[in-house]
Amino acid sequence: MTQAAVLMLRDPPAFTRLLMAARSGPVEHASSAQADAADVHDCRAGDQDALRRLIERHQARIAALMWHFTRDREAHAELVQDVFVEAWRALASYRGEAPFEHWLARIATRTGYRFWRRREGERRVASVPLEDCPELRAPEELEPSRAAELLQRLLGELPPRDRLVLTLRYLQERSVRETAELTGWSPTMVKVQAWRARGKLLRRFEQATREAEDE
Amino acid sequence: MSEDKLRALMARARLEAPPPVDVSAAVLATMRAHERERQGSLAPLAWVALASLVAAIPAALALTTTWELLTDPLLGLAGSLPWWAL
Numbered sequence: 001m002t003q004a005a006v007l008m009l010r011d012p013p014a015f016t017r018l019l020m021a022a023r024s025g026p027v028e029h030a031s032s033a034q035a036d037a038a039d040v041h042d043c044r045a046g047d048q049d050a051l052r053r054l055i056e057r058h059q060a061r062i063a064a065l066m067w068h069f070t071r072d073r074e075a076h077a078e079l080v081q082d083v084f085v086e087a088w089r090a091l092a093s094y095r096g097e098a099p100f101e102h103w104l105a106r107i108a109t110r111t112g113y114r115f116w117r118r119r120e121g122e123r124r125v126a127s128v129p130l131e132d133c134p135e136l137r138a139p140e141e142l143e144p145s146r147a148a149e150l151l152q153r154l155l156g157e158l159p160p161r162d163r164l165v166l167t168l169r170y171l172q173e174r175s176v177r178e179t180a181e182l183t184g185w186s187p188t189m190v191k192v193q194a195w196r197a198r199g200k201l202l203r204r205f206e207q208a209t210r211e212a213e214d215e
Numbered sequence: 216m217s218e219d220k221l222r223a224l225m226a227r228a229r230l231e232a233p234p235p236v237d238v239s240a241a242v243l244a245t246m247r248a249h250e251r252e253r254q255g256s257l258a259p260l261a262w263v264a265l266a267s268l269v270a271a272i273p274a275a276l277a278l279t280t281t282w283e284l285l286t287d288p289l290l291g292l293a294g295s296l297p298w299w300a301l
Contacts, residue, residue, distance in 0.1 A: 055242055151225060
């Protein structure tokens with residue numbers, strides 16, 4: 001059985017996403033970029049329908065990014081909203097040098113990072129011991145939502161900078177260059193930060209799984 | 216070993232579908248509220264500007280008239296004449 005067939009049987013929503021991604025080719029991307037440029041122009045002139053079109057075109061992607069910053073549905077919806085409100089306020093500064101999608105992803109990254117920093121105090125109080133999660137021993141058998149929840153709890157024990165670089169590099173699978181663009185850090189800084197953060201995450205993961213095994 | 220497990224955990228987590236959200240109405244409402252607030256804060260300034268303009272017009276007219284009178288070449292000639300000749 002091919003990997004796609006396995007994915008279709010084990011996780012139909014993920015298979016549908018894969019199919020949709022495969023269908024959206026370069027032609028669709030180009031037309032989307034043109035539509036973005038036209039809507040940004042109209043939006044600057046005060047056209048609210050153009051803003052609505054921009055939101056509707058990009059909100060699913062932004063929602064997926066912001067879900068990595070919080071799993072609380074209410075906070076998540078607020079974060080997605082904050083990204084678009086900030087984008088609307090900063091629209092005058094968008095020069096069109098990078099695709100609108102990338103510009104929006106930078107705003108989303110900044111918004112998510114700020115959110116983490118604001119919640120830094122609450123994080124330590126709310127954290128639940130991962131040692132009580134024996135299913136970490138066999139992560140490949142976990143449901144995607146449970147895996148994501150556990151991973152976010154693991155990441156939640158790291159400082160926001162480490163969490164950010166790990167989320168971008170390994171969860172969103174961004175390249176060093178993309179991560180540097182999104183964070184505003186230099187590529188060297190991204191590499192160093194990712195290497196250190198990955199070490200911390202691995203040590204914490206080993207500790208949690210070892211203690212889960214001991215139980 | 217742990218690294219493989221961590222990689223597997225990340226791979227499983229990536230398959231999760233985020234909850235659907237529709238924020239267009241909320242963003243547009245925020246935008247309209249912001250616009251109203253901005254217009255509301257500009258309105259008193261507009262009244263001050265209008266009042267200043269109204270006060271400035273007669274002052275400018277008076278100044279122009281006085282300036283024209285002072286720079287009139289006939290004024291020097293008239294000043295040298297005796298009072299009974301005027």
